[in-house]
Amino acid sequence: MNRRQFLASASALALLPRQVMAAQDPLRLKAEAVVQQVLPEGDGMTAMLGFNGAMPGPELRVRRAQRVTVEVENGLDEGTAVHWHGIRLENKMDGVPVLTQSLIDPGRTKTYSFVPPDAGTYWYHSHYISNEQVARGMMGPLIVEDDVPPDVDHDITVLLSDWRMQEDGSLVEEYSDMHSVAHGGYMGNFARGFLSKSTVQVGDRVRLRMINAATNRIFPVQVTGVSGSIMAYDGMALAVPRPLTQVILAPAQRADLIVDVEADVGFDMVIRDGLYRLADLAAEGTNTDRMPSPITALSPPDLPIPDTPSQHLTLTMMGGAMGGRHDGDNIWAFNDVSDLQEEPFGTFQRGETVRITMVNDTSFPHGIHLHGHHFYEVGEGNALGDLRDTTLVDAGASRDIICVFDNPGRWLLHCHMLSHAVGGMRTWVNVV
Structure with missing residues (x-):
């Protein structure tokens, strides 16, 4: 620029x-x-x-x-x-x-x-x-x-x-x-x-x-x-x-x-x-009317509290320039698969708590977005971190998230670098 x-x-x-x-x-x-x-x-x-x-x-x-x-x-x-x-x-x-x-x-x-x-x-x-x-x-x-x-x-x-x-x-x-x-x-x-x-x-x-x-x-x-x-x-x-x-x-x-x-x-x-x-x-x-005062937190969100995860899945980002080979049929892939397939990345019961390890095995950062839900980024010592709907995973890094899948339906899971999504980095989950 x-x-x-x-x-x-x-x-x-x-x-x-x-x-x-x-x-x-x-x-x-x-x-x-x-x-x-x-x-x-x-x-x-x-x-x-x-x-x-x-x-x-x-x-x-x-x-x-x-x-x-x-x-x-x-x-x-x-x-x-x-x-x-x-x-x-x-x-x-x-x-x-x-x-x-x-x-x-x-x-x-x-x-x-x-x-x-x-x-x-x-x-x-x-x-x-x-x-x-x-x-x-x-x-x-x-x-x-x-x-x-x-x-x-x-x-x-x-x-x-x-x-x-x-x-x-x-x-x-x-x-x-x-x-x-x-x-x-x-x-x-x-x-x-x-x-x-x-x-x-x-x-x-x-x-x-x-x-x-x-x-x-x-x-x-x-x-x-x-x-x-x-x-x-x-x-x-x-x-x-x-x-x-x-x-x-x-x-x-x-x-x-x-x-x-x-x-x-x-x-x-x-x-x-x-x-x-x-x-x-x-x-x-x-503004001469406003008096100094502390900034207080906004009202907390009302989301379900995670239970012990009943599934632990891995989502590996693959492909792109300077990236390794994969078995998908597009430029990018999740777990060797490009684009939407008939079978979901995961199927979850409504209310089920799931842990997903997101592994960025590429040379570029990716912002991974889950539709219909918010999830916790997992911090040090497995502490629940920030609630997000899109998490940024740097090149060569990994991040764990924990999500309570409480919203039934077929939900997209994809990179919100939209060029990467059209290049194959998209899948879906099914909440039943």
Whole structure:
């Protein structure tokens, strides 16, 4: 990401549209072609895909434990489907063609209806040829509001992504080129953040909801002009808030922060030769009403407590450039098998606790996402660590997770580096 930091990076403000859920009315999303100002004002506009005339799509804000109905109209000239990432919903609403639904054909509408059980930061995106449709812009934030919101002056979403562009703003549409798929994935040469608010005041206490919506890029993010705490990962509140340091977000991962504003707020990606500015949040004026106070934890999630695991499985990531041979018939594989097969990776009884060792036997990091569930990352001494729906496993490393499979259905398990998923790194589990 060089060449004058590709037009000096994205310090121009980009605001997210917002759509708040009314109690009795369905939300409506129309997938369609859009033209968006992604590069700074004055540079070329970009022909993309989006929802409701915009990229990213509107921020949907809904209530925990209340039914959400979303009518998705397909205004594209190809099929699509929408996945509600991180929501522990009914299987048939998960938005995965083949496993949970048929495609939404052009000109047709599908109604999704689910009850989100957990407050937190989530997002929605295409799950059909998603390495291409998400790269072209089919994404948006989904916020499940707290029953009792924390004491903050502003609740601001920061959606991050990147795009591979020409200098005139047109996309380089090489989403499945073999080199990218076999390496780190289709990466952009331009990145930016979209914010739901443009200004704050010095002295404000602000909740920042950071979402990595990129198809393949890991964002190491440094937030300046603030002090505060990390409150949640992947929508799940931490029992004890952690001091704010650099936040590393693999594709699809999220982090909630609560911070006190001390100056203009900057969001920088840490890169090899310095910092790359993703977004700015201007501090205008001073909040003289707020008094200093400790930052307290968010309400804890209500998830089942793991029992002693009744199965211990191993999921080995294989293939790619500089990787070993495997018996799969695509570039990447899990356990010598590429792509979805008739038989699942695992079959579990509803409520069963399972331990999975994820072994990355490749030369690249992978962000492994499990649909329909959250799981515990296992720490030192077998201690239960953070709750996640997507875990980042570095090249040559391994990670154990423990999951209570309490949500029945056929659930996708895949690398959320979407180039790796289309290259074969995807399987599924069956909860009966």
